[in-house]
Each structure stands twice: as structure tokens, then as C-alpha cells.
Amino acid sequence: MPNHIITYATALNEAMHECMGRNESVQLLGLGVDDPAAVFGSTRGLKEKYGSDRVFDIPISEAAVMGVAIGAALRGMRPIIAHLRLEFALLATDQIVNQAAKWRFLFGERARVPVTVRMVVGRGWGQSPQHAQSLHAWYAHIPGLKVVAPATPSDAKGLLTSAVEDDGPVIFIEHRWLYDVSGPVPDGYYATPIGFPKIIRPGQDVTIVASSYMSLEAWRAASDLQQRGVSAEIIDMRTISPFDIEPINESVRRTGRLIVCDQGTRTCGFAGEIICSVSESIRGHLKSPPRRITLPDAPVPSARALSNYYYPQKAHITAAALEMVGLQSPNPWSDIRPESPLDVTNFGSLEPF
Numbered sequence: 001m002p003n004h005i006i007t008y009a010t011a012l013n014e015a016m017h018e019c020m021g022r023n024e025s026v027q028l029l030g031l032g033v034d035d036p037a038a039v040f041g042s043t044r045g046l047k048e049k050y051g052s053d054r055v056f057d058i059p060i061s062e063a064a065v066m067g068v069a070i071g072a073a074l075r076g077m078r079p080i081i082a083h084l085r086l087e088f089a090l091l092a093t094d095q096i097v098n099q100a101a102k103w104r105f106l107f108g109e110r111a112r113v114p115v116t117v118r119m120v121v122g123r124g125w126g127q128s129p130q131h132a133q134s135l136h137a138w139y140a141h142i143p144g145l146k147v148v149a150p151a152t153p154s155d156a157k158g159l160l161t162s163a164v165e166d167d168g169p170v171i172f173i174e175h176r177w178l179y180d181v182s183g184p185v186p187d188g189y190y191a192t193p194i195g196f197p198k199i200i201r202p203g204q205d206v207t208i209v210a211s212s213y214m215s216l217e218a219w220r221a222a223s224d225l226q227q228r229g230v231s232a233e234i235i236d237m238r239t240i241s242p243f244d245i246e247p248i249n250e251s252v253r254r255t256g257r258l259i260v261c262d263q264g265t266r267t268c269g270f271a272g273e274i275i276c277s278v279s280e281s282i283r284g285h286l287k288s289p290p291r292r293i294t295l296p297d298a299p300v301p302s303a304r305a306l307s308n309y310y311y312p313q314k315a316h317i318t319a320a321a322l323e324m325v326g327l328q329s330p331n332p333w334s335d336i337r338p339e340s341p342l343d344v345t346n347f348g349s350l351e352p353f
Helices: 008-022 046-050 062-074 086-090 093-100 136-140 153-165 213-227 246-255 270-285 314-324
Strands: 003-007 026-030 078-083 116-121 146-148 170-175 182-186 198-201 206-210 232-236 239-241 258-265 291-295
Touching: 003 008, 003 153, 008 026, 008 046, 008 078, 008 153, 008 182, 026 062, 062 078, 062 086, 062 093, 078 086, 078 153, 086 093, 086 116, 116 153, 136 146, 136 170, 136 239, 136 270, 146 153, 153 170, 153 182, 198 213, 206 213, 206 246, 206 314, 213 232, 213 258, 213 314, 232 246, 246 258, 246 270, 258 270, 258 314, 270 291, 291 314
Parallel strands: 026 078, 078 116, 116 170, 146 170, 206 232, 206 258, 258 291
Antiparallel strands: 003 182, 146 239, 198 232
């Protein structure tokens, strides 16, 4: 299938165009889905093509709207709900956790809730503790919910298609620093199966597992490590729950070392789950204790000077890997400055992916 180079946001847009064109039961609702900003450009043109009956703004009443979406899904629709921030979806937690996730268990698989919930995470212009949380591990803890977090435009399109076509509720995590990242995306319709990690860079000395935006930081760290003679294998999880642990186990059997990078906080987080799963399966293959690269156990600070020291970056991954192979590690904080801009990703095209 031929590729074209587009951004992550455009890839999401293409997925929704494909899904809505193929299935009239797919509808899109959410704050700002039909305004000029178009949820970072991802919903542009959908209302014009499919009409206001299928693409429409919602009242600022997330619990009520989530209930409406669940009801529509039970009656044969496939709603996509777009939240401008993950925190907005917290107001609908009861509907998501106690209704959508539980329905098929309560009714013996006779009823399903095919609803996709888009949630935006990631740092930005001083968004502070209530607008920059990454709580994907929360949702992954709930039986009945699937949680995906694509890092590349191609996976954004393929996994969103799979989420919409899934017969159960799917939490779709989008990091706001990814929207302008570009990369090759297959033309036309395709679906990427949920639940399978992807090796995006082979290596022999250390396995680095990451998801969402942290997969890009891991990729950058691998380039730095290569210059120091360390070969890092990068595995992009793509899916937070469920996930196949065997590709990670196979990698760690070869490298003997494991680093897990996560955009969530440390305690009871997704990074710990990966490390635990590997340790339970192949503990004897580990040459050194696994390492977690995560956010600290503290709310996101508002001030730029503090925020710049809150988020892990490629330097932290590089330092951890060098320590694990017995090489001298530079101070990962040395290149970070309090005055650095908050919203500069320094990523262009991801064609090597």
C-alpha cells in the first residue's frame, strides 16, 4: 500500500473520514469538534462532509454526554467522543468505568458499548496540575476498557480505525506534542490491531520500552547511545491495555537489560506493570535491575522554570542506559534551562519509523 507524508493530526482526521464514510453509524461529538480550531486540526472538514447530525458540539456536561453516547452505542451507533483534555473526561468517570466498561460483563456478552473516547494529554503553556495529567494507567486498570496511545501518524490512523470498529469501549490517548509530527501513512483504509507492541529500532545491548510521546524521546536517546557504542532496541507499546508481553520478553532475553519510559507518574504506573510482567516471566535473563523513566510523584507545576525540570527527556533515558552497561553517565539535567520554551518538540518527520 503506497504511503504519503502527513501529520499525526491529519492521520487522525483521515481515520475518522474513512470510518464515517464506510459506516453511517459512526458519529463524532465533543467540545469544539465543529469549530475552526477543530481539536488541533484533527476534526477539520468532517461536519461539512457528514453533516451536523453526525458531527456536533456538546454542552459542557461530560457525564450527561457520555451517558448519551453509551445509550447511542447500545442502540447500534458507534460514537467517537473528543475531549480537549483528559481531565474533562474525569467528570464522566462513573459513566466510563461503571457503565461502558461493565456492560458486556453485566449482560453476558449480549450487549456491547462500541464507543471511542479521545483524550488529550501532554505538557504545554503552563497548564498546571489540572490540565496536564497522563492517567492512562487509571483506565488500563479497569476490566472492560481498552487503552491505546499511538506515537506515530501511521499508528494514529490505524489504531483509531480499530478503536472505532471495536465492539467495546476504547480510551484513545493523544499527546498534544504529537499533533504536528509528520511521518509516512498508508493511503486509504487500514486498521492496526490493538494489543501488539512494535519494534521501531533493533538493538542488542538494552531494551527500551515506551509509549506515546516517550517513544520519540526513546528514539532520540537511541541515536545518542549509538554514538557512544551502545545498541538500544526501542519498542513502542502502542497499546496500554491489553498488550502482548512476549515481544518485550524476547527482546530482554537478548539484551538482558530493560528500561521503561512512561509519561505518567512513577508509583503504581504503567512502567511498573511492564517491569513486573517481564520479571515474572524471565527474571533469570536480567543482567541488571530494570529502570523506570517517569514523571515524579508530584502534580505538574505551573511555572516554566519548574515545569522544565519535571518532565523526563532523552538525556534521562541515555544516562540510565549508559549506567546499565557500565559506562560513565553525564548529568541528564545539564542541558535543561529554566527559560527554555514549553511547547517546542523539535521533531519534524518520522520517516525512519
